Amino acid sequence: MQLGTILKADAVKSIASCTSKKRLFHDLGDLAEASYGLSAVDVIDALIDREALGPTGVGQGIALPHARMAGAEGVFGLFLRLEKPLDFDAIDRQPVDLVFALIAPEDAGVEHLKALALVSRTLRDNSVCNKLRSNSDANTLHTILTELEASQAA
Numbered sequence: 001m002q003l004g005t006i007l008k009a010d011a012v013k014s015i016a017s018c019t020s021k022k023r024l025f026h027d028l029g030d031l032a033e034a035s036y037g038l039s040a041v042d043v044i045d046a047l048i049d050r051e052a053l054g055p056t057g058v059g060q061g062i063a064l065p066h067a068r069m070a071g072a073e074g075v076f077g078l079f080l081r082l083e084k085p086l087d088f089d090a091i092d093r094q095p096v097d098l099v100f101a102l103i104a105p106e107d108a109g110v111e112h113l114k115a116l117a118l119v120s121r122t123l124r125d126n127s128v129c130n131k132l133r134s135n136s137d138a139n140t141l142h143t144i145l146t147e148l149e150a151s152q153a154a
Helices: 021-036 040-052 110-123 126-133 138-153
Strands: 012-015 057-059 066-069 076-086 096-105
Touching: 012 021, 012 138, 021 040, 021 076, 021 096, 040 066, 040 096, 066 110, 076 138, 096 110, 096 126, 110 126, 126 138
Parallel strands: 012 076, 066 096
Antiparallel strands: 076 096
């Protein structure tokens, strides 16, 4: 599995301002609807339900919200770069500015976990995060996220 197979270029966005975690989930829902044809309401509800189980802010300014939902016909990625960091109840109590969300079918099983591990590995790379934080163009952000695996495959 590669990020390029789960993250479409039009599912990447830079946002100037986001006022709350709930507003962020609405932005992710809208992006999922526009990019993948998923129901924005269903995505929002799934993310909120999953977040109620425990925060998905993993530290160092990164959040990995994820959920399984009916109607998803594969694992889908969504990436948001927040120009103004948002309190996300992260484990290190630091605000979040990089958000990579995953939506998977209810019965995704190991595919969902593989995707989550791949995203986590990618965003543990400080050089990748620094590049993401220093760019606001959506196409550039998508390239940064997918270029590492492309260069490793060559």
